[in-house]
Amino acid sequence: MPALHAFANPARFLKIARPLTPVLFWAGAALALFGAYSGLVLTPPDYLQKETVRILYIHVPSAWLGMGAWSGIAISSLMYLVWRHPLSNLAARAIAPAGAVFAALCLITGSIWGRPTWGTWWEWDGRLTSMLLLFFVYIAYIALARADADRGGDGRVPALFGVAGSVLLPIIRYSVVWWNTLHQGQSIGLTSSTIDRSMIWPLFFTLGGFTLFFGGIVLMRMRAMLAAQKVEARMRRMAQ
Amino acid sequence: MNHWAFVIAAYAVVLIGAGGLAVASYLAMRKAEAAADAMKGKK
Numbered sequence: 037m038p039a040l041h042a043f044a045n046p047a048r049f050l051k052i053a054r055p056l057t058p059v060l061f062w063a064g065a066a067l068a069l070f071g072a073y074s075g076l077v078l079t080p081p082d083y084l085q086k087e088t089v090r091i092l093y094i095h096v097p098s099a100w101l102g103m104g105a106w107s108g109i110a111i112s113s114l115m116y117l118v119w120r121h122p123l124s125n126l127a128a129r130a131i132a133p134a135g136a137v138f139a140a141l142c143l144i145t146g147s148i149w150g151r152p153t154w155g156t157w158w159e160w161d162g163r164l165t166s167m168l169l170l171f172f173v174y175i176a177y178i179a180l181a182r183a184d185a186d187r188g189g190d191g192r193v194p195a196l197f198g199v200a201g202s203v204l205l206p207i208i209r210y211s212v213v214w215w216n217t218l219h220q221g222q223s224i225g226l227t228s229s230t231i232d233r234s235m236i237w238p239l240f241f242t243l244g245g246f247t248l249f250f251g252g253i254v255l256m257r258m259r260a261m262l263a264a265q266k267v268e269a270r271m272r273r274m275a276q
Numbered sequence: 277m278n279h280w281a282f283v284i285a286a287y288a289v290v291l292i293g294a295g296g297l298a299v300a301s302y303l304a305m306r307k308a309e310a311a312a313d314a315m316k317g318k319k
Binding site: 061065068072076086087088090091094095098133134137138140141144145148149151152246249252253256257259260261263264266267270271 | 279280282283285286287289290293294297298301302304305307308309311312315
């Protein structure tokens with residue numbers, strides 16, 4: 037844990053974040069583009085879903101980031117509540133808008149996939165509704181964090197909200213098990229998959245690529261927030 | 277409707293969404309860091 041605490045120093049963080057930002061961003065973009073190209077061109081169509089199965093390569097990484105980003109918010113918020121590291125609070129606030137974008141992309145791509153597959157754009161079933169709820173929770177968190185910062189709050193209320201919101205994650209994950217749903221059950225596990233090898237491999241490129249890309253975006257947002265804080269602190273000193 | 281139309285629409289949405297997020301984040305970072313650098317010289 038002492039190593040983790042060392043990164044909580046903004047100067048040390050920036051020393052690592054500055055060179056890491058372009059590496060994560062461009063490596064992520066390259067992997068994601070290669071995975072998307074492979075998914076569009078190099079894999080066979082599904083025997084049942086035909087060409088629409090290709091939406092898998094962008095829908096699954098969007099869902100992974102939509103949910104994974106909230107895990108990041110929850111962990112950062114917990115770290116802030118326990119150790120009071122300002123960088124943890126900053127990280128949670130930097131992750132939120134990016135996570136909301138990917139949750140929205142998951143919902144939109146899922147809806148587009150649903151129309152030719154299920155015959156409907158939307159169905160109020162467990163998986164879709166719980167994911168939509170997560171998107172609204174993101175919006176609520178962003179609004180709460182902004183309001184807290186505007187009134188000079190110490191960030192504890194958004195942090196509590198960040199931890200509490202994580203209750204949605206197992207609900208989304210197990211919604212296809214607990215309820216009858218149009219959404220298919222789990223097809224990719226840690227050790228096995230029901231998707232044929234000839235079709236699944238580009239997914240690993242898009243999953244890895246989207247994750248690195250997301251890391252680059254979060255670092256950019258954290259750097260922007262740290263720089264804004266620096267300007268604000270300096271202006272306050274100048275006003276005194 | 278042709279299945280490819282749905283596939284292309286989904287990929288376009290992700291490209292616009294993720295690309296827009298990247299551009300907005302990069303511009304915000306550049307603007308904030310330039311402002312912080314400009315403040316360095318002032319007392």
